[in-house]
Amino acid sequence: xxxxxxxxxxxxxxxxxxxxxxxxxxxxxxxxxxxxxxxxxxxxxxxxxxxxxxxxxxxxxxxxxxxxxxxxxxxxxxxxxxxxxxxxxxxxxxxxxxxxxxxxxxxxxxxxxxxxxxxxxxxxxxxxxxxxxxxxxxxxxxxxxxxxxxxxxxxxxxxxxxxxxxxxxxxxxxxxxxxxxxxxxxxxxxxx
Amino acid sequence: xxxxxxxxxxxxxxxxxxxxxxxxxxxxxxxxxxxxxxxxxxxxxxxxxxxxxxxxxxxxxxxxxxxxxxxxxxxxxxxxxxxxxxxxxxxxxxxxxxxxxxxxxxxxxxxxxxxxxxxxxxxxxxxxxxxxxxxxxxxxxxxxxxxxxxxxxxxxxxxxxxxxxxxxxxxxxxxxxxxxxxxxxxxxxxxxxxxxxxxxxxxxxxxxxxxxxxxxxxxxxxxxxxxxxxxxxxxxxxxxxxxxxxxxxxxxxxxxxxxxxxxxxxxxxxxxxxxxxxxxxxxxxxxxxxxxxxxxxxxxxxxxxxxxxxxxxxxxxxxxxxxxxxxxxxxxxxxxxxxxxxxxxxxxxxxxxxxxxxxxxxxxxxxxxxxxxxxxxxxxxxxxxxxxxxxxxxxxxxxxxxxxxxxxxxxxxxxxxxxxxxxxxxxxxxxxxxxxxxxxxxxxx
Numbered sequence: 001x002x003x004x005x006x007x008x009x010x011x012x013x014x015x016x017x018x019x020x021x022x023x024x025x026x027x028x029x030x031x032x033x034x035x036x037x038x039x040x041x042x043x044x045x046x047x048x049x050x051x052x053x054x055x056x057x058x059x060x061x062x063x064x065x066x067x068x069x070x071x072x073x074x075x076x077x078x079x080x081x082x083x084x085x086x087x088x089x090x091x092x093x094x095x096x097x098x099x100x101x102x103x104x105x106x107x108x109x110x111x112x113x114x115x116x117x118x119x120x121x122x123x124x125x126x127x128x129x130x131x132x133x134x135x136x137x138x139x140x141x142x143x144x145x146x147x148x149x150x151x152x153x154x155x156x157x158x159x160x161x162x163x164x165x166x167x168x169x170x171x172x173x174x175x176x177x178x179x180x181x182x183x184x185x186x187x188x189x190x191x192x
Numbered sequence: 193x194x195x196x197x198x199x200x201x202x203x204x205x206x207x208x209x210x211x212x213x214x215x216x217x218x219x220x221x222x223x224x225x226x227x228x229x230x231x232x233x234x235x236x237x238x239x240x241x242x243x244x245x246x247x248x249x250x251x252x253x254x255x256x257x258x259x260x261x262x263x264x265x266x267x268x269x270x271x272x273x274x275x276x277x278x279x280x281x282x283x284x285x286x287x288x289x290x291x292x293x294x295x296x297x298x299x300x301x302x303x304x305x306x307x308x309x310x311x312x313x314x315x316x317x318x319x320x321x322x323x324x325x326x327x328x329x330x331x332x333x334x335x336x337x338x339x340x341x342x343x344x345x346x347x348x349x350x351x352x353x354x355x356x357x358x359x360x361x362x363x364x365x366x367x368x369x370x371x372x373x374x375x376x377x378x379x380x381x382x383x384x385x386x387x388x389x390x391x392x393x394x395x396x397x398x399x400x401x402x403x404x405x406x407x408x409x410x411x412x413x414x415x416x417x418x419x420x421x422x423x424x425x426x427x428x429x430x431x432x433x434x435x436x437x438x439x440x441x442x443x444x445x446x447x448x449x450x451x452x453x454x455x456x457x458x459x460x461x462x463x464x465x466x467x468x469x470x471x472x473x474x475x476x477x478x479x480x481x482x483x484x485x486x487x488x489x490x491x492x493x494x495x496x497x498x499x500x501x502x503x504x505x506x507x508x509x510x511x512x513x514x515x516x517x518x519x520x521x522x523x524x525x526x527x528x529x530x531x532x533x534x535x536x537x538x539x540x541x542x543x544x545x546x547x548x549x550x551x552x553x554x555x556x557x558x559x560x561x562x563x564x565x566x567x568x569x570x571x572x573x574x575x576x577x578x579x580x581x582x583x584x585x586x587x588x589x590x591x592x593x594x595x596x597x598x599x600x601x602x603x604x605x606x607x608x609x610x611x612x613x614x615x616x617x618x619x620x621x622x623x624x625x626x627x628x629x630x631x632x633x634x635x636x637x
Contacts, residue, residue: 009294012345016291019341020284023307024277026338027314031273034322038269061323135325175323 037174041167042112044089044097045179048151048162061136062148062178062185064164069119070127071099078104079121079128087130088113089168096163102128106171115171134166137178139185147178147185150192154180198450201231238298239398245302246350253279253309269321276317279310287346297347304348308339308355329372332362336379343386349399352386353406360410363418371496376418377503380410395446396454404456408438412460419503420496425540426504428477432536433507435464436529440514443526465532466588469565472536472558473595478543478551508533528568535561562592570621577632579622586621590614 047067071087079085079102089112090100099114107113120129139147154162165176178185204225210216216224256279287303312335318324319331336358342351363376387407390400415430439461452459471477511533518526539554569585572578593614 009292012291013288015341016288016345019345020288022341023280023284023311023338026334027276027280027318030315030318030322031276034318034324035269038322061320133325134323137323138320 033172034174037167037169037172038176041169041172041174043176044091044112044166044168045095045163046097046166048164048178061138062144062151064135064137064151064178066132066134066164068096068098069132070125070129071102072127073102074126076121076126076128079118081118081121083118084115085118085128085130086113086115086171097166099130102130112168113171114168114173134164134173134175137164137175137185143186143189146189146192147180150180150185150188151178200228203228204231238296242298242301245298246305249302249306250309253283253306253313256310256313272321273318276314276321280307280314283307283310291346300346301348301350304342304346305350305354307342308351311335311339327365329362329365332358332365333375336362340382343383347386347389349386349390349403352383352403355383356380356406356410360413363414366417371420373418374420374496374499376414377499380414396448396450398454401454401456405460408456408460412464419500421500422497425478425543428472428536428540429508429533430504431464431468432533433504433511435461435468436511436533437461437507437514439465440511440518440526440530443523443530444514444517444521462529465529466562466565468536469532469558469562470591470595472539473555473562473592474599475551475555478539478554508537525568525572528565532561559592559596562588566592579626582621583618586618590618 049065049067071085073079083104085102085104086106087099087102088107089097092098101107106115114130114133116133117131118128119131137147138144151162161182162178162180164178166173167176180188183191207216207221207224211218211221283303283306287307290299290303315331315335336355339351339358340355342348343355359376359379363373366373387400387403390397390403394400411434415434416427419430421427421430438457442455442457442459442461446455446457511530515527515530518524518530535557539557542554543551566585566587566589569588570582571585573580573582573585594611
């Protein structure tokens with residue numbers, strides 16, 4: 001019967017070895033994937049806006065929301081909620097990043113883009129709202145609260161000088177650092 | 193008919209006395225023993241060890257996760273990545289050793305639980321290190337899928353319970369019957385073989401019972417979030433069907449006289465059927481199924497809806513098969529509860545087809561049904577001399593009457609009288625039962 005097959009020690013140890021490899025492979029793959037982005041990705045600065053946070057499972061972080069989270073399109077009705085799109089990135093005159101266009105296929109050539117999902121395609125403007133994958137910056141929990149307060153104060157109307165530095169490669173992005181008042185967050189907090 | 197462990201143990205305990213009194217001789221006693229076989233000894237020490245093993249590993253695993261979740265700032269990324277792996281590698285080494293030396297259940301359950309938590313920690317810590325966003329549902333999906341092999345490799349039911357909880361939790365995260373929640377059923381199917389193996393080994397063991405409890409509760413929750421209704425009021429059919437399924441499976445396949453804790457299918461099914469029947473005695477429930485009463489959008493036929501429809505059909509077909517089986521086996525009493533979904537279907541279609549005004553028929557149908565069910569319960573309880581069953585039947589009748597009283601506008605005096613009458617009825621019935629029971633004993637002696 002099937003059960004006897006699994007009592008054979010060799011089979012058990014072999015299966016275990018296989019399972020162990022897979023279990024190690026999954027986190028390892030994640031690490032490799034994102035390390036590559038960090039090492040080889042292009043640096044972009046995204047301006048950020050304030051937001052309210054909550055996540056029990058994964059430690060403390062500062063919740064972020066970027067200001068320019070829409071992409072102009074020719075025909076809004078083509079795009080549905082939760083559909084995957086590829087948004088190309090350019091920089092504005094101040095050197096901050098924004099999205100230049102969005103399409104259903106990856107763009108050709110040597111242009112940087114993000115693979116994201118559509119959040120919203122209502123409204124009158126010829127743009128679609130995107131679900132941006134970087135919405136949090138993890139910090140030592142002793143500092144996360146202070147950082148969050150500082151972040152909120154500095155991203156209100158009138159005082160818009162918070163941004164995140166993001167490495168982008170092949171549609172994936174990793175946050176490198178959070179800047180408040182043009183200084184890296186830890187430096188800013190130390191000066192307070 | 194198979195005798196259960198408790199009865200066999202009792203018999204064997206009686207044997208020495210019977211031999212002393214000359215009722216049996218040793219040879220006959222031995223024949224009895226070989227006929228009924230070994231008594232299964234539940235080694236209390238082993239069970240305790242297992243439970244403590246699980247608790248211990250969960251605590252250690254949880255503690256490690258919390259420490260690592262601390263977000264060590266000053267260590268560079270590569271070091272943090274390695275930290276993520278440590279608990280996982282440690283868990284794997286421990287599990288490997290346990291498999292190699294073929295250690296017992298306690299070890300396997302504990303290490304399996306630890307490994308599962310270490311996996312979750314590894315994925316979570318990497319997410320932290322790289323500031324990855326993303327929903328809880330994706331995290332849960334990855335974690336659960338990669339942990340699933342632990343269930344089969346170690347025959348680990350703790351991991352199975354965690355797995356089922358995880359996928360159920362994930363299914364609750366989607367709004368408005370999103371397709372992605374339907375994957376729940378596929379994920380659930382992946383752990384079913386483990387449950388089946390436990391059932392085949394011993395359908396009333398602690399392990400099987402625990403698995404079935406978690407299984408039934410998970411499905412009950414999932415019926416609300418992981419199915420896509422294509423018309424309003426479908427929940428009436430869905431819940432009736434699935435609770436009846438639990439009940440029928442429990443009655444037909446798990447019919448040994450053990451405690452309620454060891455009969456999750458019977459209990460969940462029974463409670464579900466009675467609860468839904470009570471809900472259906474209110475007009476409000478049936479108003480849901482008007483053809484034109486709907487503030488929810490109608491969904492065009494697409495894959496999720498087709499899957500949900502097939503699911504519903506499968507449940508009802510299985511119900512019908514079991515009802516036929518019950519008739520064949522001449523266990524007609526099962527039909528009293530088992531028929532409920534068929535009545536629900538009738539009620540549902542009465543409303544859909546006729547619309548306004550006629551949902552009263554459906555409502556009355558269920559009032560009648562519950563009255564019959566209550567009386568049937570009382571009669572059967574009386575026949576079997578089971579006080580509990582009789583009281584359950586009376587409970588149903590009383591609750592039915594009380595609900596109708598609260599439903600209409602009657603003055604307080606009458607309601608007070610009603611309560612007194614019902615209470616008196618309870619006492620009288622109990623009193624009679626005990627009297628008759630005593631009389632029967634005296635007649636027998």
